[in-house]
Amino acid sequence: MESYKAKKAAGTAVIHIVLIVMSIIMIVPFAWMILTALKTNQEAISVNPFYILPHNGWHWENFGTVWKSYNFLILYKNTLLLIFFRVVCACLTATMAGYAFGRLNFPGKNILFSLVLVQMMVPAQIFIIPQYTMVSKLGAINTMFGLVFPGLVTAFGTYLLKVGYEGLPKDLEEAATIDGCNVGQRFLYIMMPLTRSSMVSLGIFTAVFAFKDLMWPMIAAPNAEATTLSAALAKMQGQYSNDYPSMMAAAVLAILPMVIIYVIFQKQFVEGIATSGGKL
Amino acid sequence: MKKKALSVLLMTVMGAALLAGCGSSSGSGSTGAGSAATTGAAEAGTETASASDGSALQVDIWDNNQLDGLQQIADEWTKTSGVPVKINVITWDQYWTLLEAGASGGQMPDVFWMHSNTAQMYMENDMLLNLDDYIAKDDAIDLSNYYDGIVSLYSANGHQYALPKDHDTIALLYNQAIFDKYGVDTPTDDWTWEDVYNASKAITDAGKADGVYGYAMNTSNNQDGWYNFIYDYGGQVITDDHKGTTIGSDASKAGMEMVRKILTTAVPQTMVAESGTDSLFQSNVVGMITQGSWMVNSFYSAEGHENYKWAVLPYADVNGNGSCDAGERQSCYNGLGWAIAANTEHPDEAYSLISYFASEEGQKKQAELGVTMAAYKGMSDAFTSAFDGMDLSAFTKIEDDGTLYFRPYTRKTTVWEDAIQQQGCFLDAWQDPSDPDKMSTACDNAQKIIEDAIAAE
């Protein structure tokens, strides 16, 4: 019994060592991002001696400089609005379509649903050139509408919500039908509130991917006033070229809001992304 | 057709939102969703409106370093015209993507920069406003006051499509402290490329332990780098008629052989590609680099700039008489142009603005603010004296002592410019400069690539 306990303790220790080493590997890039952001450029490109920590004081003002020169307020606003509209559009269209596909009978249902499935299987790159041409013909380059455009509807979300509605018990709705509710009322008052967890998952999933997307905002909204955080970072690399503290400060500013929200709502985040992914 | 379909879609989404909004007494989530989608549509509408709003002239440029100076000059113009100017900075790659989208979709900025790489294509497709009538009526503009190469670059079929904005020259930049430390004589205005090679070798050998190199060349920057060697030795990347090349000739090969020799003593290309020659230089691990006049500001404002000195771009003593003869010292120059969208709603205001930028007064301001050297001839001193405490005469001396040649261009410059940097051409030589055959083969391949590309234009 003694040896069993000792063995178990040793095993736990080994597990912790592995996990701690992995944690360090995951954390180091973030730490280096912050440490570089607090240096002067001369310190950052000094090799002999090489500085891990800022040497001549901690230059917090780097954040302020980048904030101003890149107008992060506008970038935050654009990114937030993009996420907001994408999430609203995705949740709205997907919950309606998901309900119809999951619970209603109507002509052409199978064919239409196969369209949804086909879209999910095709890599998104094949849509980009024509979507870009459409936005540019509409004169919507550098507008919020142009940014939101490819995310107005979602095949994946429709599928996710369909699965969610299918999982609800049948008799719920039947009781309401007897009470004389029409389809719209049944959907709105009874069924939709019950799929809230699926909606939250879809919302988080959509938000995270809208936040991370790079290629679309880069081509559809290249102007500094219209672009998102991700695309602005790409731009910065071209302009600040070798001012490393500024670039790292910008990177910190770009990921900070999402990281904070994640740390607060981490349970919802992890579950949301995992269930969205897991059901794909 | 597409517009209609799209509005149908938008209506459906909004209709659905309203439906959800009406029955909102129970589901709190649906209230938020409903009003959100409505404001979404409204928001998109206002954004489009402000983009085409006529009140401010929209100006697109790609160089962040010039923004403050140019905005200052534009504000001067606004004082008299009353029209505000909004300058947007977009990175090089995105700039052309955006401009091309605007050109195809009909929504270009009012005023923007043109470059030798693309000017031909834009002019031939009538994307730029024809300035002939405006110039004829304008007392402030006389095209003979500007560098010829820039004026002719922006003219096609006898019409002028852009006003000259600036010009640039190249000089040799060195770090006095490094030369002193290793006891190597510092560059003079009479240096040849052979002298550069010897000094670079001496520093690289002596500085091995410290990781210090004598020279760094960014092979992807042809304008301040290897183009000048080819012209010094009598070759041409693009012939004067823009229809051919002599990059595979013996003269060009002799120039590229000198490039190769220097590269064997220089910072490896892998390192240059990641950090850029300017960063390497400023971190005190490189003795010499060549830089264009548009880069001066970043060295002037750098820490340790008291050690940074400029010398006239070295020459190639091709005939071996020990002095610099005509054609042996060549500096590439390029000049941007101020262009106006052919379909702008404010052609008169836009022309008035670029006329001010290109006028003697505007050009002088641009030079004095240290933005760039002027396209207006005889103002280079105004630029060099803008940087108090740093001797920049190397940039003006070459205009008197050397030959300026315009940056090689054809109708679709980027096609061959990118292609000769790839594997199977110069990339092989950049990666392994120790092998002279690779450089020579690359020149032959480049000859073929450029000829094919011109034929396909």
Place this chain on the structure above:
Amino acid sequence: MANTKTKTKMTPRARSEAIWGLAFVAPTIIGLIILNFIPVFQTIWQSFCKTGDFGKGNIFIGLKNYQNMVTGTASAEMWQSLWNTIKYTLVQVPFSIAIAMLLAVLLNRKLKGRSVYRTIFFLPMVCAPAAVAMVWKWIYNQQFGLLNNLFHTKTAWISDPNIAWLSIAIIGIWSAIGYNMVLFIGGLQEIPHDYYEAALIDGANGWEQFWNITWPLLSPTTFFILQTGIIGALTVFDLMFMVMDKTNVALSKTQSIVYLFYTYSFTENNKGAGATIVVILVLFIMLITFFLQKIEKKFVYHP
């Protein structure tokens, strides 16, 4: 079948349900048609055209773009990029799965700090790849980077053509571990605990337990991650774009096929060539998906 039935005799209630149903799917279906289905055909059509300047005058040139990409002047670049992408996938997918599975198994027990570990590992998932790539590029920097200065090496991590693709794959692995791990933890929690208790009574050691219980019962999750991971890796763009500058000497030996697509379509404005690349990519992915479906039955354990 059901279709004809409803048509012949539709009760008022069924009719109302049909109208509601069609109205509810209308936004999504119309959206999919405009945003996705028409573009697919437009892209295919574009791939048969030579792009005119400024989108004017697309000229039908038949298979010439394909000829150019498969055997012509652009073929070396195209095949190299495809091979780069495959190499990247072959490293990024297996390692990100293996490491994630290990972490998931380690975390799938009562452990101090379990949720802290999970939070840390999942962190890259909520970070913009643009920012992640930026800091990794800085860490990899040959002259000033953390890696070379910490270990006193001189490796050109991202500009040596032989290893640059590997360095980017490491970023890809680092970014994907947390996401895969969370999916694995989900899969592990569905395995009934009695199985392990029974195995313990039989005297099975940890490795035997993993191999006989965890591995087969986790195989549906593993296969799902494998499939989505492969498609994700084959369409990698953000990391490549942010890390590999246009001037990088290792670019041609590293760039992915989607990077090449981006360059052709949006930098060089040769949308015909861009469309051709994307059609080739989609065909390739369809082929891979087909083979994955074939091995699905062998790989995934069906009790």
